[in-house]
Amino acid sequence: EVEDAPLAPATAPAEEVKKRRYRTILTEDELRDVVLKIEAVPLVGLACLGSAEDPLRARLVGMALAFGDEAVYLPLAHQYAAAPAQVPMDTALALLKPWLERADCRKVAEDAKLDSHLLANHGVQLAGCVHDTIIESYVLEVHERHELAALAQRHCGWTTLTWDEVTGKGVSRIAFSAVDVSRATDYAGQQADCILALHDILQPRIAADEKLAFVYERIELPLVPVLLAMERHGVLIDRQKLEAQSQELGKVERQKLPVKKKTPSGQPSTDEDSLAELALDHPLPRLILEHRALSKLKSTYTDKLPKSINPATGRVHTTYSQTTAVTGRLASNEPNLQNIPIRTPAGRRIRSCFIAPPGAKIMSADYSQIELRIMAHLSGDENLRRAFRDGEDVHRATAGEVFGVALTDVDSDQRRIAKVINFGLIYGMSSFGVAQNLGIDRGTAQTYIERYFARYPGAKRYMDETRRRARELGYVETVFGRRLWLPELRSGAPVRRQAAERAAINAPMQGTAADLIKLAMIAVHGWLEESGSRAKLIMQVHDELVLEVPDAEVDTVRERVRELMQAVHELDVPLVVDVGVADNWDQAH
CATH class of the missing domain: 3.30.420.10 (Ribonuclease H-like superfamily/Ribonuclease H)
Known part of the structure; x- marks a missing residue:
């Protein structure tokens, strides 16, 4: 118990x-x-x-x-x-x-x-x-x-x-x-x-403890000189372009709006619920909601990054912490380079300001669907493994299984639902969470989840067994033996206990992904040093490595980095790495 x-x-x-x-x-x-x-x-x-x-x-x-x-x-x-x-x-x-x-x-x-x-x-x-x-x-x-x-x-x-x-x-x-x-x-x-x-x-x-010794001696300690080199080299950013974006984000129009709700002091409320209601009839509240997200980008990145440039090097130098995230992930601070949005136009414009010096390119090497692949490995589910081994679109394959249709007949809405279920379940999401995410009723969400588990019984077995072992041992492990202790599993507060159970499901996947990218960093940095390459690792953003590569070395580095990252450890499904090359980070990703 x-x-x-x-x-x-x-x-x-x-x-x-x-x-x-x-x-x-x-x-x-x-x-x-x-x-x-x-x-x-x-x-x-x-x-x-x-x-x-x-x-x-x-x-x-x-x-x-x-x-x-x-x-x-x-x-x-x-x-x-x-x-x-x-x-x-x-x-x-x-x-x-x-x-x-x-x-x-x-x-x-x-x-x-x-x-x-x-x-x-x-x-x-x-x-x-x-x-x-x-x-x-x-x-x-x-x-x-x-x-x-x-x-x-x-x-x-x-x-x-x-x-x-x-x-x-x-x-x-x-x-x-x-x-x-x-x-x-x-x-x-x-x-x-x-x-x-x-x-x-x-x-x-x-x-x-053999497993802990591996994590300490083969992952964490060898990573220290890699992070040191990355921090000292820094990242080149386009100061003028960033400052222009900052000015652009600073322009806010004002417009007379009806009052939906007032604050305790009697002022018109601009909380999210009020703005969401206003947005149904007025274009500006929607823009204000967007603007709040943009103003955060402005204060955190477009304003701050130019001031973070080291005058001696002309570059931005973040600090990577190895000992902050309980899952084993790295954290980036002063400035944080890991939270720049990739799905919004404004976020991508900021990423476009991360540039290579003359005669070089930015290279982005990104593990594809790494946590889902780890799920397939850990769960042993044959249907999940087959989808990855055959190189199928795993969300399309899941939609085919859940909705009982051929791969060629899966429509975009079915694939979207399957994607939410795939990612939701590896984060321990309940039927309530899936329903909320998809904007559907809870009963329909529960039906989708039951169909998912019927088609992927290994995933259900893995989740049940992981929860049981976590309660028994008080911790969960990554593939490599990194331990995440979960004291809240014995909490008397149901909300805390349920959060710990969700963490028990996801931590082995997120933690294994963190271990893999760290091993990849050690392998790539080691090869760059031994080969005499002038290419440099300059950033790590969770499942992605970013390099600065001289033009003459692009082809060699692209192939070798992909090989090293894909071969860093053998799982029961193949690791796949997407590599892009361009003049800036946004175009390379």
Whole structure:
């Protein structure tokens, strides 16, 4: 029963983990001594402290290292009245660079990608980061918080100094470079100490589970340098075209309209229901509803993207988070490049502003109907598998099955209904959801679903079995063994429990799709590096990879990328990749 489902893996520490002693390194001789020590130990906890949130503009303020029974803090750019003399940045980096750049000098970080950005800004190419605590936590306990303070409390029994405690809050916040060195040593030393202590707890638990070890060692860790390269390369956008679109979206006409409903203050209401009612008789309310969507595009993209251009590179540099989405998907932030609409003309115009430099093209490589293919694989349903193996239009094939007509006799409305059912069911949608989506009554929707399950019995078996196993285990898995814990499966609130059951159906499909695209990114990036190609991966948008490819390499890269993506893992149905090439992203997709 639901109540018996485990909440999550046990995380409470048996006893409080002993802390290391912390000290400050202020002289060159002390630093030389530390370098000798870190070269001799098997693993070092590394924490880099920076000056800004933007990874490409941040500068090093200091660096903490944990090894043996101590953690040391090397301040490099603390500036305040009475600040002690520090080892000059150039001297310190000259001494540390060989160790930092050696792959056989093993390090564990909290966010190896961010540390790599910080060091790259100073001309150091960080190597040997063989572990990352934030990714370890993400793989082991995806539903939990992954920041260091939460991990320290959960696994070490430590209450740690927070960033706010050290730098202040709001208008009174000071730069880390203005923090007293002794206080900074407490904070940074604790960071490095915590990283090493957490790794010693989390990594053995991953290693003990073959599936989790695969996700950690073969998917998540190898992805870090791929994302680092993508973020540093950035994306070229047409600033003038975007700014012109912003001005165009900013023009709003006003027109006198009747009042359908008033707000509490007596003003005419412009909520969605009122506007929808007005739209039946007046053209403008429909335009206002559209305008609200357009104004969001304006504020989020056409206004913001030109301001996001890095003046040093002339490009936009997003940050990809590996540890945000519980399904394993990547998230894009500052700016978010994954939510630009593809089905609206305005969204496509924004996509057309993502361009290639002279002498190159934009290439889009997109997995076709990936989640439906994964559904066919996971469910084992022979009718679904046959449709994909025979290269049929799966929505047309589903319509033929549900409505009992030949493929050639399926009309566009039947195909539309079948498409809603196909996608609705893999998202755990009920007859109510299907009815709402199609604008039909619930009884008719239920009839369609029953016909679907009668023709695709494997899909019904898979969904029932997945719900049962999720309740029993408390989690679901992707094809590769990534775990999504669903604590809400034992919720006393029906709405929450039903949402968790829907997630249990969809998460294995969305999560497997995320795993596949990550493996594809690793394969494509690896081939580009090994082959000496000048093509670059520049974006990932869920099931799509976007590349910048020199004109002379287009044919070679197109074929090789398709091959690599389609062969990244063998499912019971073929993976199909559509590749488009053009001067901008919109035309390429």
